[in-house]
Amino acid sequence: MAKDIDWGSLDFSYRPTDYSYVSMYKDGKWDAGKLTAEHTVTMSECAGVLQYSQSCFEGLKAYTEENGKIVCFRPDLNAKRMADSCRRLEMPVFPEDRFLKAVDEVVAANKDWVPPYGSGATLYIRPFMFGYNSVIGVKPADEYMFRILVTPVGPYFKGGAKPVVVRIPDFDRAAPHGTGGIKAGLNYAMSLHPIMEAHREGFNENMYLDPATRTKVEETGGANIIFIKDGGKTLVTPKSDSILPSITRRSICYIAENMLGMKVEHRPVMYSEVPEFEEMGLCGTAAVISPVGKIFDHGKEIDIPSGMEKMGPTLQKLYDTLTGIQMGRIAGPEGWVHEIKC
Numbered sequence: 001m002a003k004d005i006d007w008g009s010l011d012f013s014y015r016p017t018d019y020s021y022v023s024m025y026k027d028g029k030w031d032a033g034k035l036t037a038e039h040t041v042t043m044s045e046c047a048g049v050l051q052y053s054q055s056c057f058e059g060l061k062a063y064t065e066e067n068g069k070i071v072c073f074r075p076d077l078n079a080k081r082m083a084d085s086c087r088r089l090e091m092p093v094f095p096e097d098r099f100l101k102a103v104d105e106v107v108a109a110n111k112d113w114v115p116p117y118g119s120g121a122t123l124y125i126r127p128f129m130f131g132y133n134s135v136i137g138v139k140p141a142d143e144y145m146f147r148i149l150v151t152p153v154g155p156y157f158k159g160g161a162k163p164v165v166v167r168i169p170d171f172d173r174a175a176p177h178g179t180g181g182i183k184a185g186l187n188y189a190m191s192l193h194p195i196m197e198a199h200r201e202g203f204n205e206n207m208y209l210d211p212a213t214r215t216k217v218e219e220t221g222g223a224n225i226i227f228i229k230d231g232g233k234t235l236v237t238p239k240s241d242s243i244l245p246s247i248t249r250r251s252i253c254y255i256a257e258n259m260l261g262m263k264v265e266h267r268p269v270m271y272s273e274v275p276e277f278e279e280m281g282l283c284g285t286a287a288v289i290s291p292v293g294k295i296f297d298h299g300k301e302i303d304i305p306s307g308m309e310k311m312g313p314t315l316q317k318l319y320d321t322l323t324g325i326q327m328g329r330i331a332g333p334e335g336w337v338h339e340i341k342c
Contacts (some may be wrong), residue, residue, distance in 0.1 A: 001113060002112050002114075002116065002137055002154075003112050003113055005115075005152065007115045007116060007119035007120075007121045007152070007154075008119055008120060008121070008154075009154070010115070010121045010153060010154030010248065011153070011154050012153045012154055012155070012156050012286065013153070014149075014151050015112045015151050015152060015179070016035065016039045016151070017113045017114075017149075017150050017151060018109060018110050018112070018113070019035040019036065019037055019106060019109040019110055020032060020035070020036055020037075020038075020106065020147055020148060020149045020150070021033065021034070021035055021036070021096070021102045021105060021106040021147060021148040022035075022144075022145065022147050023067050023098075023102070023146045023147075024132070024143065024144070024145055024146075024238075025092050025094075025132075025143060025144040025146070026142075026143045028118035028167045030092070030094065030095070030098070030146070033045075033094055033098070033102060033146075033338050034185070035105065035106065035109050036238065037182065039149070041069040041145065041147075041339075043134065043145075044104070044134045046135065046136055047130075047131060047132055047133065047134060047135070047141070048130070048131020048132065048134075048135040048140070048141030049130035049131045049132070049141075050245075051134065051135055051136070051297075052138065053133070053185060053186045054089055054090075054091065054130060054131035054133070054135075054141055055089075055128065055129065055130035055184070055185040055186075056082060056085035056086060056089055056091065056128070056129055056182065056183055056184050056185060056278045057082075057126060057127065057128035057129070057183055057185060058074055058081065058082045058125075058126070058127045058128070058183060059078075059124065059125070059126055059285045059286070060072055060073065060074075060078050060103070060124075060125045060191060060247075060265070060285060061073065061122040061123060061124055061125060061187055061263060061285060062107045062114050062122065062123040062125060062150070062259035062340065063114075063117075063122050063123075063326055063327060064114055064115065064116050064117040064134060065327055065337075066117050066327065066328050066329060066334075067328060068117070069328070069339050070107065070108075070111060070114050070339070070340045070342055071073060071326075071328070071337045071339050072103060072125070072337075072338045072340060073106070073247075073251075073325075073326050073336065073337060073338070073342060074247055074251065074336050074338070075099075075100055075103050075338055076096070076100060076338075077247045077250070078099070078127070078247065079089065079096035079097075079099035079100055080096060080298065081182075081245065081247070082094065082127060082129070082181060082183070083096055083099075084182060085182040085183050085184060088127065088179060088181075088182045088184070089140075089179075089182070089184060090140040091129060091131070091144060091172030092144055094129060094146045094273060099127065100156040100338075102127070102146075103125060103127070103148065103150055103340075104127070104340050104341070105143055106148045107123065107125065107148055107150060107340045107342075108340055108341065108342045110123065110150050110175075111342040113150065113151075113152050114152075115152055117327070120154060120155045120187060121152055121154050121155070122152070122153060123150050123151070123152055123153075124150065124151050124152070124153045125148060125149075126148065126149050126150070126151075127146070127147070127148045127149050128146075128147055128148075128149075128185075129144055129145065129146045129147075130144065130145060130185075131143075139157055140311060142183075153199060154285035156290075157294075161287060161288075161289065161290050161309070161311055161319075162308075162310070162312070163291040163292060163293030163304075163306070163307065163308045163309070164204035164205060164282075164290055164291070164292055164293065164295075165202075165203050165204055165292075165293060165294045165295075165296060165308075166198075166203060166204060166205045166206065166207045166220065166282075166292055166294075166295055166296070167198055167201070167203040167205075167206060167207070167295070167296040168207055168296070168297040168298065169194045169197070169198065169206040169207075169208065169272075170294065171193075171194045171206070171208075172208060172209075172211035172214075173187070173190070173191060173206075173208040173211070173218060173219065173221065173242070174180070174187060174190075174208075174211060174218075175211055176211050176212045176240060176242065177241070177313070178211075179239055179280065180218075180240075180241070180242030180244065181243065181244060182244070182245060182247065188221070188222070191206070191221035191222070191338060194206050194221065195221050200223055203218045203221075203296060205221065205222075205282065206224070207219075207220055207221055207295060208220065208221075209271055210240060210242070211242065212269070213313065214240065214271075215239065215270060215271055215272070216268050216269060216270055216271060217238045217269040217270075217271055217274065218238060218240055218242060218243055218252075219238070219243050219244065220282055222284060222286075223246070223282035223283055223284040223287070223290070224237065224238075224243060224244065224246040224248070224249040224282070224283050224284065225237070225238055225275040225280065225281070225282060225283075225292075226252060226280070226281050226282075226283055226289075226315075227269065227274075227279065227280050228248065228276050228277060228278050228280070228281075228306075228312060228314045228315060229276065229278055230314065230320075231278070232262075232313065232314035232317075233262055233277070234262060234263045234265060235252070235253060235256040235257075235262050235263070235264045235265070235314075235318075236264075236265045236266075236267070236269060237249060237264075237265070237266050238268065238269040239266050239267050239268055239269075239270075244342075245285055246283060247285070248283045248284050248285055248288060248289075248322070249283050251282075251322060251336070252289070252318050253266065253285055253321060254319050254333065255318060255322055257317060257327075258333075259321060260317060260318070260321065262314075274302055275302055277304070277305075278304075278305050278306060278312065278314075279291070279304065279305070279306040279312030279314055279315050280292040280295075280304045280306075280311075281311070281312075281315045288319055288323060289318065289319045289322075291306065291310070291311040291312060291315055292304055293306070293307055293308035294308060295307075312327075325337065
């Protein structure tokens with residue numbers, strides 16, 4: 001039976017549910033894994049994750065479609081991206097097929113926590129892995145814990161996505177040839193000071209430039225960037241090895257090209273080009289698309305033509321199409337929507 005929750009009033013924060021999933025890596029192999037009602041972790045004060053930040057994570061959501069089915073959106077890409085993160089951090093890969101099975105298992109076990117269709121809420125799914133055993137010398141851990149927690153969340157933006165103001169910070173998000181292209185926890189730790197500084201100065205987010213030359217657009221602390229030009233006919237996304245390959249961004253690009261008949265350019269984007277774009281958005285799992293209305297750069301401002309009142313018309317069309325596919329209102333490409341048998 002569904003939980004007695006005022007789904008429409010949920011914010012985007014953590015609430016423990018009935019079960020999490022856990023699997024341990026020890027002696028060179030993963031154990032069978034299991035569901036657990038224990039939502040705390042006990043480990044050595046010298047654990048690898050505490051000493052050298054050896055951790056990575058993913059984020060996806062479970063939805064209730066209009067027909068009552070519980071689904072996830074492209075979880076196979078989350079499994080692959082986490083495998084890529086593990087390889088880069090010298091962590092054992094949690095097999096991609098087991099990742100998908102674990103997502104199914106933990107969502108099914110918490111089916112009463114999946115918000116109903118039309119509520120605006122979803123079940124957020126957070127797979128993560130970290131170095132577990134004691135490590136005092138600088139080296140990879142020998143033991144790892146893989147977990148998946150789930151928690152019901154409300155929409156990232158209450159009352160709809162209003163255009164935000166971003167700034168150009170004095171910091172870099174990632175180093176050239178560094179870890180910007182994987183979902184490592186350390187990347188987000190490094191972004192905390194810049195984002196808090198931005199908030200203290202009255203801005204919503206930071207727009208990072210490339211760390212090598214600071215002349216090209218990269219991404220924000222937690223989202224890829226998309227631009228619209230040519231009267232809504234062209235979608236442009238920055239290309240760089242230090243940008244995280246967003247699943248939402250890749251899906252938006254496919255929709256733009258194959259469903260909306262737009263031209264898609266995935267290429268390096270010079271910062272000097274930005275005033276030429278008509279719309280700008282930040283895209284990711286949590287908010288899907290967040291429109292940008294203005295960029296602040298050390299006293300100078302770039303006003304995006306779509307303005308500060310609402311999402312531009314082309315971004316709105318992309319948002320409506322993607323969320324329509326996720327919620328089962330629009331037929332999408334085969335395999336994008338993964339049903340979870342409960």
